[in-house]
Amino acid sequence: MASQFYEVERIVASRKKGTKLEYLVLWTDYPKEQASWVRHKDVTPALLRSFVNPTPSIRVVLDCVSVFMHHVGSSLSAGTIRRNQLRIDMPSDVFRFLFDGKGKSVGQGYKEYELCEFDDKYFTNDWYASYDANGDGCAIDFPLRMKSSVSWSRSQRFMKNKELVKKIYFERVYIYVVKKRI
16 A cells, blocks of 8 residues: 655644653645654654744734734723733644743743844834823733743534544633733
């Protein structure tokens, strides 16, 4: 029987299973439910390089940054940020592209980022602040604490026709923000 080869869209995450390193692979033209863990030895050097140094399309980066800025701005203007956590969907390769080599580790996978670490090529000058009609406002009190994480749907389940629905992964950025009046 001939081996079948599948094209990899990208590596989503890595994990240690015992002493072995594995990568979560999203296959080209397949849904997230079909993503699978692949052993390190079965991943090409070129694919590993694209995981370590991702180059997502500028369109994807700009769209993700727009969603990021929208959620932060909406939360600031609604007054919902104090020391709360925001959760924003963002592909992990986009997060690595924007923030690898930046920030200061503070534990549990979180890093603290200063305003100067948000590249103005992608982030607008005032993304971190919100003002009302009177000119009163609030802003993020930097540093901003963030981490990128891959989590899974709760469990597999069956549909009415007894078809199994597999778990899927979610790529998210968790953000702890302190806001200040400006």
